């Protein structure tokens with residue numbers, strides 16, 4: 001009974017290290033790992049010990065016999081990988097890698113700007129060094145970045161990576177300053193003066209623009225706003241999302257486009273036990289949308305969505321999925337992706353269900369409307385009628401005050417994460433808006449190696465601040481800042497409210513209410529706990 005990796009994999013490779021027989025690949029360091037959509041269990045090597053399932057923070061691995069009907073395709077997908085890459089070497093990888101140690105005595109205090117996956121993985125890598133303490137600043141009152149405000153609520157397994165973040169937060173030497181916007185409440189110069197090193201992991205908040213007429217009409221919405229809306233981001237919870245027309249159009253063929261199309265078409269019952277925010281769930285329950293047309297400018301073989309997400313979509317029995325503008329030649333190739341698309345193309349229509357249309361080789365030329373969107377022109381005068389258009393065409397990091405910025409790539413130029421000694425980047429602001437949650441782990445490791453090199457060679461400018469002085473600066477500039485105890489109070493309250501309805505949490509979507517809940521538990525950020533000896537990992 002081999003175990004099988006399913007679609008909600010986030011590629012952080014905890015399972016690979018846990019496997020006693022080295023039968024999960026690609027492993028870190030192997031060709032293809034950095035860009036892997038997922039990892040694969042070799043069914044012939046698996047000894048059925050379950051260690052991988054226990055290690056996986058995303059609940060992505062299940063025994064073969066426990067696969068839901070919609071997950072069956074993953075068994076073949078896992079096995080197929082080993083037909084191409086047999087991986088004859090079966091020595092276990094689960095040896096404890098030698099831990100690098102700093103050669104200069106600390107203490108060193110490091111600011112990590114932001115509590116998304118890249119920031120928290122960076123903090124985790126830094127806290128392996130007992131001489132280091134880390135302050136994580138984020139402009140939101142809740143950590144997790146896109147795991148909380150991006151990942152689709154109908155992927156609850158992926159959201160479980162939040163448990164891993166909670167373990168990182170509890171480590172000695174970790175301190176939060178939440179609700180603190182760097183660039184507004186504290187400046188780059190403040191941070192550089194206060195800390196031995198500053199790491200920016202601010203993500204890629206800017207949605208790309210289509211640059212076509214009608215883009216800003218009411219009813220034309222950027223995916224970054226829509227995903228924030230259904231995920232209960234206080235910045236977006238008042239977004240007006242017109243759901244009164246029977247058709248919506250999503251532009252883009254990436255994974256975000258598939259997330260949005262699913263969320264707009266899944267029945268309300270499929271979402272009621274997720275962490276979807278309450279008001280959007282109510283709006284989606286009343287939605288008149290019956291069909292979402294997803295426009296991609298390329299052919300099926302080149303679409304940006306990944307195979308695990310396509311398998312997941314094809315496996316949903318509460319949706320009809322059809323292809324348009326995929327001709328017979330597109331569907332000849334002998335790849336797993338094309339096999340799934342062939343199956344979809346051959347599937348009889350499922351009347352009565354809501355529908356996602358994956359339309360290829362189609363780009364919008366104009367968004368049509370007066371007071372609001374009424375359709376999308378796609379060339380040759382064809383207009384697809386719709387009441388909502390979602391632009392899911394990727395994200396772009398914003399410039400960070402005090403740091404250089406490359407307009408072409410939209411990232412901060414760096415060398416292995418180092419912008420200059422004392423200033424570093426990690427995550428999407430470093431690599432651009434691509435990759436999975438786990439990709440940020442290896443990205444953070446590279447950045448932390450550069451920080452350790454600079455601390456060891458005494459290249460970082462010496463700070464003038466102390467742990468107490470930065471707390472005073474923050475308290476003076478942003479009285480609404482909260483600490484770990486404040487976030488834990490919000491977390492507890494959300495879980496408590498959710499438990500009444502069989503949901504993982506009921507998100508508090510109003511910032512003032514978040515503050516009230518946090519304040520019941522906390523005052524100003526407490527002084528950091530000092531290092532008290534080696535910790536168990």
Ligand SMILES: Cc1cc2nc3c(=O)[nH]c(=O)nc-3n(C[C@H](O)[C@H](O)[C@H](O)COP(=O)(O)OP(=O)(O)OC[C@H]3O[C@@H](n4cnc5c(N)ncnc54)[C@H](O)[C@@H]3O)c2cc1C
Nearest residue numbers: 114116117118138139145146150182202203427428436437
């Ligand atoms: C809609 C969507 C769905 C996704 N779903 C999945 C999925 O299912 N599985 C998967 O593996 N990957 C998924 N991804 C990719 C994954 O979310 C990213 O790889 C990851 O979040 C990038 O991490 P990051 O830390 O660089 O950025 P982010 O997660 O964006 O975190 C950036 C943080 O910076 C903070 N911030 C920004 N500016 C400032 C400032 N000036 N001061 C203080 N704080 C600031 C923000 O509040 C945020 O907390 C998804 C991405 C998107 C967009």
Ligand SMILES: NC(=O)c1ccc[n+]([C@@H]2O[C@H](COP(=O)([O-])OP(=O)(O)OC[C@H]3O[C@@H](n4cnc5c(N)ncnc54)[C@H](OP(=O)(O)O)[C@@H]3O)[C@@H](O)[C@H]2O)c1
Nearest residue numbers: 210252253254255256257298304392393394395433434435
């Ligand atoms: N479940 C998951 O694992 C998950 C979920 C969500 C996101 N993510 C990851 O997060 C990252 C970002 O995802 P994303 O979907 O935002 O970006 P993406 O993968 O880059 O996809 C962007 C899509 O928009 C299209 N596009 C770009 N500019 C366009 C234009 N001007 N006109 C028409 N179409 C245009 C692209 O087409 P071209 O391909 O032709 O450029 C592509 O289809 C990806 O790495 C993704 O895998 C993962």
Ligand code: SF4
Nearest residue numbers: 009010012013015056
């Ligand atoms: S999420 Fe991580 S631990 Fe889980 S299957 Fe993917 S790589 Fe393995």
Ligand code: SF4
Nearest residue numbers: 019046047049050052
């Ligand atoms: S069940 Fe055990 S042997 Fe099989 S892949 Fe998981 S860790 Fe490896």
